[in-house]
Ligand SMILES: Nc1ncnc2c1ncn2[C@@H]1O[C@H](COP(=O)(O)OP(=O)(O)O)[C@@H](O)[C@H]1O
């Protein structure tokens with residue numbers, strides 16, 4: 001079976017008022033397999049929403065290709081098989097939860113009230129479905145959003161920042177619902193900057209920064225290379241200096257030394273060396289690499305490395321940074 | 325088809341809850357009700373003046389409602405991002421636009437029907453009018469206003485696909501003024517021989533392109549029964565066709581622009 005989503009050299013430029021143009025999506029290549037939960041990560045303004053809108057045919061790319069479920073983006077026939085939960089969605093406030101569902105159902109030509117009700121029950125709004133949306137909390141509105149996104153039993157869901165601005169309980173509710181989608185074999189494309197959510201639910205991720213994809217792959221592949229932290233007392237500065245190299249991070253304060261080494265190294269050698277120099281080992285703690293670490297690595301300082309042929313302003317800041 | 329209809333119904337439901345529109349409507353109805361009291365005229369003139377006054381109130385109120393209702397029709401959908409969920413369903417942009425327009429026209433019709441109802445009550449209760457011919461006019465004239473306002477709404481929807489609501493307010497309002505009050509002025513200009521040919525052809529162009537809203541103002545024949553139109557029903561039918569032609573052209577233009585537009 002083909003890819004659920006594929007983009008090739010996708011580019012979106014906007015014209016600025018001064019007549020020049022800014023590249024908001026920069027040569028993005030994405031491959032999303034059917035049935036996976038794909039995390040599309042990036043800081044605010046990275047180009048996540050813009051990419052999703054192109055995939056949905058709401059806006060148009062400047063160049064490059066985008067395909068969803070084997071059809072070119074914007075093909076309206078494919079809209080029967082997908083759904084979209086926009087960032088910070090808004091629903092007609094005069095409607096009740098149930099009326100919102102019926103409205104969206106009617107856009108598919110469906111009149112199935114029982115289905116609308118059962119989906120609302122599924123997102124725990126069974127008791128609130130006859131209250132106007134204006135009385136719903138943010139989390140409830142987001143759950144209505146998820147319920148309406150299931151109306152057509154989509155193969156592919158686009159969720160733009162589905163947990164954005166929600167409290168921790170609502171986070172968990174939404175997360176659990178998304179995990180259920182995977183059980184049902186749906187492909188889910190989630191854009192987010194909430195790394196802990198993504199880390200828990202996504203199979204694969206792409207990290208986008210300033211419009212360009214800086215990393216893409218399975219989470220367990222991207223997160224290889226954890227660290228081990230060794231803490232010891234009674235250490236000398238000489239010892240600390242002798243251990244410091246390009247892989248090891250060493251800090252020392254009043255004889256207490258912390259050495260942070262990659263998990264590819266055997267910590268026994270380090271522990272032996274410390275003991276031999278008279279240091280007392282306090283702890284040896286392995287740390288799995290967090291998505292957060294990876295994200296920060298990926299997002300920081302590679303604007304030029306990724307080949308952005310971009311405004312001189314950006315380059316000027318880069319130069320300043322290297323100077324200092 | 326279901327999609328267009330349900331977008332229209334939703335638009336109607338939302339429009340009749342908009343406070344600005346309700347306030348304008350209430351002010352209009354208030355004027356209709358107090359109009360008879362404003363009069364200090366001879367009884368013979370009274371009914372003629374009252375007719376023209378109250379019909380004028382309906383026309384003005386409806387025009388304001390039509391414009392206020394439609395300039396925000398599309399921009400609001402984009403600003404609140406409700407359009408995104410709609411367009412991510414199997415709904416084409418033309419269906420969305422036509423649905424929004426129909427909803428606006430329905431809301432307009434409903435509000436104008438309310439005003440017409442108030443007008444009839446004023447004549448029947450306050451003026452004790454039982455004359456069916458007069459009451460008939462009080463329905464036919466507002467109906468032609470409704471056709472006129474539907475056309476005005478299409479003008480505003482057309483503009484709303486490429487200008488901001490505020491600009492649109494003045495543009496659509498301007499088109500309406502030119503199409504009613506100044507229509508004859510532009511015609512005179514375009515036929516005057518002593519005038520700069522450039523101005524002359526510009527006036528001719530304006531006169532030709534801008535729909536003649538004056539056609540729908542049948543109140544003059546209602547107010548002065550002397551100058552009747554030969555076959556009224558035929559005239560109404562023709563004018564409705566004229567409006568539909570313009571509406572179709574304006575919506576087609578709006579769709580062309582909206583289809584390519586980024587939202
Ligand atoms: N219509 C537009 N015109 C100009 N710039 C835009 C437009 N839409 C988005 N942008 C810019 O594109 C960048 C990416 O925006 P967006 O895709 O919304 O980011 P994200 O969803 O990752 O936070 C931002 O810098 C934003 O200011």
Ligand SMILES: [Mg+2]
Pocket residue numbers: 045048049050087160161
């Ligand atoms: Mg976004």
